[in-house]
Amino acid sequence: MPLRLYNSLSRQLEPFTPRDPSRVTFYSCGPTVYDDAHVGNFRSFLAADVLRRWIESPLCDLQNDPAKSTGRKVVHVMNITDVGHMTDDAEGGENGEDRMAVAGKRLLEAKKSGKLPAGTDTNLDPTNPYTIAEFYASRFLEDARRLGLKVALDAQSDPTLMPRPTQCIPQMIAMIQSLISKGHAYAVGPAGRQVVYYDVQSFPAYGRLSGNTLDNLRSGAGGRISDENQGQKKHPADFLLWKADPSHIMKWDSPWGAGYPGWHIECSVMAAMRLADDLGEIDLHSGGEDNVFPHHECEIAQTCGHTGRELFARTWFHPRHLFIEGAKMSKSKGNFYTARDLFAKGIEPAAIRLELIRTHYRTNANFTMQGVTDSQRMVERWRRISAVAGTSTNAAAAPRLDDSPVLREFAQAMNEDLNIAGALGVLNSWAGTITQPTASDAAILAAIDRVLGVLALEVPKATATEIGVYLGGLSPDPTVEAKLAERKAARAAKDFKRSDELRDELLALGYQLKDVAGGKVEISRKP
RNA sequence: GGCCGCGUACCAAAGUGGUUGAAUGGAGCGGAUUGCAAAUCCGCUGAGCGUAAGCUCCUCGCCGGUUCGAAUCCGGCCGCGGCCUCCA
DSSP: OOOEEEETTTTEEEEOOOSOTTSEEEEEOOOBSSSOOBHHHHHHHHHHHHHHHHHHSTTOOOTTOTTTTTOOOEEEEEOOBOSOOEEEOTTSSOEEEEHHHHHHHHHHHHHHTTOOOTTOOTTOOTTOHHHHHHHHHHHHHHHHHHTTOHHHHHTTTOGGGSOOGGGOHHHHHHHHHHHHHTTSEEEESSTTSOEEEEOGGGOTTTTTTTSOOHHHHHHHOTTOSOSTTTTTOSSTTOOEEEEEOTTSSSOBOOTTOSEEEOTTHHHHHHHHHHTOOTTSOEEEEEOOGGGIIIIIHHHHHHHHHHHOOSOSEEEEEOOOOOEETTEEOOTTTTOOOBHHHHHHTTOOHHHHHHHHHSSOTTSOOEEOHHHHHHHHHHHHHHHHHHHHHHTOOSOOOOOOGGGOHHHHHHHHHHHBTOOHHHHHHHHHHHHHHOSSOOHHHHHHHHHHHHHHOOTTSOOOOOEEOSSEEEOTTOOOOHHHHHHHHHHHHHHHTTOHHHHHHHHHHHHHTTEEEEEOTTSOEEEEEOO
16 A cells, blocks of 8 residues: 555645655755754654655555656755744734844853853854854754754755755745735835735635635634734735844845845745745645644745745645643743753663654654653664674575565555554564564664664763773763772672662662673663 | 644553454563573463353443444544644
């Protein structure tokens, strides 16, 4: 059964049929870089990554696919938003404070109190929005690569795969001009200080993606659209394309005056620049569920207004939000983790990645420490298979879908709207039956892991001392070493009472021990 | 008010008309192993009767319906969540 995906645009499961399977075009709304990305951000990016990997996998089956034998390629583009949008976007992106400026203040505070994140270039200038953006962008890329986000890895050799709005201002201006000339946008205000709005009433399909048609918006505005700042708009739902504002922290020259672009236009432009085909369409577009409205609705209005076509992205993919320990994540509650927070706790990238991808993308996954531990164990089990099998001398034939029930069932699950939990069930049942892994087992696992992307990730290094082996990136510690030495002596003297006390003491300090062959002790963090 | 989604056993999570008392992972219990642990491996984990094979009863939010047959389809109800111009 070929791959079927839930398309938010049609609100149903449909066969995924790219225009050219040998070159599938996929645009993902990426991070904004005025802070570190958290696990919620990464869940949606990784969901897109798994989808991309699945389409590229030879295990995946597509309807009407002439590229099946020659291989499919996904051109995946993810932007990095380095323009600071407004903190108060309730009126369409014109009010409040620029987020990049807010980030600058935060960094300045941190710098004063000596609390800049470890490894920060001390020359970082918190008053310069471009350096702030660069600072967080490089941290994002670092995290993303550790988590195996393929687009971030690809972008190392082809940076155009991760475009930045600040580099695309001329193209945005051109699209805005096109929209004005086609009657989809209008400028208001005195020359040189103009504001350009999209005219939603010029685009009848507005609301098709989100259900927020102009009628629904009118009746359900809920009082959030005030009269203030609406005066110049033709319709309350008209949204900002350009705002001339010479006092703004980041600004560029434009026909309407020096200022900044609206926050929807960048994605329309960047998707078109790198991906659009001769019809101005792309195959796939993803973003967190909160992007459905207004962001993606507005992107469609912009792109289709510009191209005159009915479609922008043929399939819209919207992963749902992540909860943390059962609660909705929110910055004010502080119940969120950045990827870096977790790395710092010694949790390895593979466990984080698996925990973030193992729940179906269209349900609200719940991120828990218990879940991370579960994922870690799964990873370790799979690793044992590939490690043992890797040293086997059996000839490793490339696994063929038709010869392997595991691969077939795995593919069947994945083809059904990326049923990854079902697919993991298949994988684990199979893994559980393997006592003596062979090279062909390893090949099967490798084929699966090219989709899951967990086994290829870096494994924290172990550091060995005379007595102990420190796992999970732990560094040898004098206190621990002393207790280990004493414990070793106690055990040699068969003073097990003392040796157990020492083990308890270490446990209280957060270290878990495991006696291994050769008299050494493995030390890992208590989960 | 509009649009969308969800409710499965201790937890997470598959399953979407029969082979399902319900995959898989965790947790729990028992066993192997260990000085003891940890890790690993094996077995068990709704209830009742039985030495056993097995039989009976109750299960997938609740109520009702369709069907020879429903966790799976239909209707109603209850509960939870998301979006509706900050957010992945």
